[in-house]
C-alpha cells in the first residue's frame with residue numbers, strides 16, 4: 001500500500017553540516033543501507049496522516065540490532081535527532097520528519113526468528129510486516145490475532161510503538177497484550193534486552209511496557225517475543241442492520257451473554273460510510289436488500305472445529321430479531337462472502353480520502369456513553385458547520401469510534417480545515433467530559449502532540465517528562481512527537 005502523497009525531498013545544507021556523521025554512517029551501512037539521494041528518498045517521505053513531510057537528513061536502513069545500535073550511538077554523539085520508521089501507515093504523522101532528522105527505517109529487519117509452539121510464542125524482528133507475522137504463525141499451526149486494514153504494509157515495530165488496536169481487540173486486547181518480550185535500542189545506542197517469553201515475571205518494573213505505545217520517543221524497538229493463540233477453525237460472520245448505535249451496544253450485551261468470548265469482532269458502520277465505500281468500490285455490494293441507518297459486522301470464532309457456530313449465530317440473531325434489537329441480518333454462506341463483508345469494512349479509509357478533505361477523530365468511550373456522544377456531537381456539528389458530512393464507523397465492541405468529518409461538497413479544503421480546528425476542540429472536550437480518550441489506537445504523533453498538555457494532569461505530565469528526560473536526555477528520539485518539549489508548547 002503506497003501512502004497517498006509521496007514527494008521528493010532532500011536537504012543539501014543539512015547534509016553538509018553533518019558530513020562527518022554521514023561518512024561514518026556510509027562506512028557502517030554501505031550504500032544499500034544509507035539512502036541520501038533525493039529520487040530514492042521520496043518513498044520514505046509520507047504516511048497516511050495527511051500532514052506535509054519535513055526535510056530529513058537521510059534514511060538509514062540498518063539490517064541488525066547491532067547496526068541500529070551503532071546508528072543511534074552516532075546520532076547521539078553528533079546530536080542528530082532520529083525518527084524510527086516502520087511501514088508508514090500511521091495516521092498521526094509519527095514516522096515522518098519534522099525537518100533535519102535521520103529517518104531510521106526498520107524494513108530490512110524482517111526475519112521471523114523463531115516459532116516456539118510449546119511456549120506458544122514467536123520471536124520476530126521489528127521490521128516484519130504484520131501479515132508476514134500472521135502467516136508465519138498460521139504456517140506453524142498457531143494464530144496471531146492482531147488484525148487491521150493496513151496489515152499488508154504496517155510493521156510489528158510500528159504496531160507495538162503505536163499500541164495498535166484493530167478489529168480483534170474485543171477478544172484479544174490491543175498490541176500491548178500481544179507482547180511477552182522486547183528488545184530496544186536506547187537513545188544512547190545501548191541495547192536493552194527484555195526478550196523473556198514469560199507470562200509471569202514479577203521481578204520489578206515491567207520495562208517493556210514503557211516502550212509500547214511510546215511512538216518511538218523512548219527508543220527503537222528491534223525485536224519482540226509475541227504471544228500466540230490456538231487457531232480458530234470454527235467461525236461465522238454476519239452483516240447486521242440495527243436502528244441506532246445504542247441498539248448496537250445493547251446487541252453486543254445480548255450476544256456476549258450468550259456466546260461470550262467467541263465474539264472476536266464487533267464493528268459499527270453508519271449508512272453514509274457504507275454509501276461512500278459502495279461509491280468508490282466497483283465490486284462492492286450492499287449485503288442487505290434494503291438500506292438501514294447503521295450496521296454491525298461481527299465475527300465469531302472458536303478453536304473447536306466441530307462447533308457449528310453458524311447454526312449458533314442463526315439462533316442467537318433470531319432471538320435478537322424477535323427482541324427488536326436487530327432490523328435485518330445476513331450470515332456469510334462462504335469464505336468468499338466473508339471476504340466481501342470484510343472488504344466493505346477494509347475500504348473505509350480509501351473511500352473517505354477519495355471524497356476530499358477529512359478531519360479524523362480516533363476516540364474511545366465507555367460503551368454506555370457511545371450513544372450520548374453521537375447525539376451531542378452530531379447536533380453540535382450540524383449547528384456549527386453547514387454541509388459537513390459526519391462519517392462514523394469503528395471498533396464499537398471495544399468502545400473505539402472513528403468519528404470523521406468530511407468537507408461539505410464543493411467547499412474549499414483549507415477553509416474547512418480551518419473551521420474544523422475549533423470544532424475538533426469541542427468534540428474532544430465532549431469526549432473528555434464523558435470519560436473518553438481522544439486517541440484510542442492511532443497515537444498522538446505530530447498531529448495531536450500539542451493536545452497532551454490539555455489532556456493530562458500536571459502530575460501525569462511531570463512523570464511522563466521525567467521518563468523522557470531519563471531515557472532521552474538530549475531529546476533526540478522522535479523529537480516533537482507525542483510529548484513535545486514544554487518550550488514548544490503552543491499557546
Ligand code: FAD
Nearest residue numbers: 086087088089090094149155157158159165166216221441
Ligand atoms: P509507522 O507509521 O511507520 O510509525 C508509527 C509510529 O511508530 C511512529 O511514531 C514511528 O516513529 C514509530 N515506530 C515505527 N517503528 C518503530 C520501531 N521499530 N521502534 C520504535 N518506534 C517505531 N491502526 C489501528 O490501530 N487500528 C486499525 O484498525 C488501523 N487500520 C488502518 C487501516 C488503514 C487502511 C491504514 C492506512 C492505517 C490503519 N491504522 C490502524 C493505522 C496504522 O496502520 C497503525 O498505526 C500501525 O500500527 C502503524 O504501523 P507502521 O509500521 O506503519 O508504523
Ligand code: 2HG
Nearest residue numbers: 149348349360394402404
Ligand atoms: C480503521 O479502523 C482504521 O479502519 C482507519 O483505524 C480509520 O480511516 C480511519 O479514520
Ligand code: ZN
Nearest residue numbers: 166394402441
Ligand atoms: Zn480503527
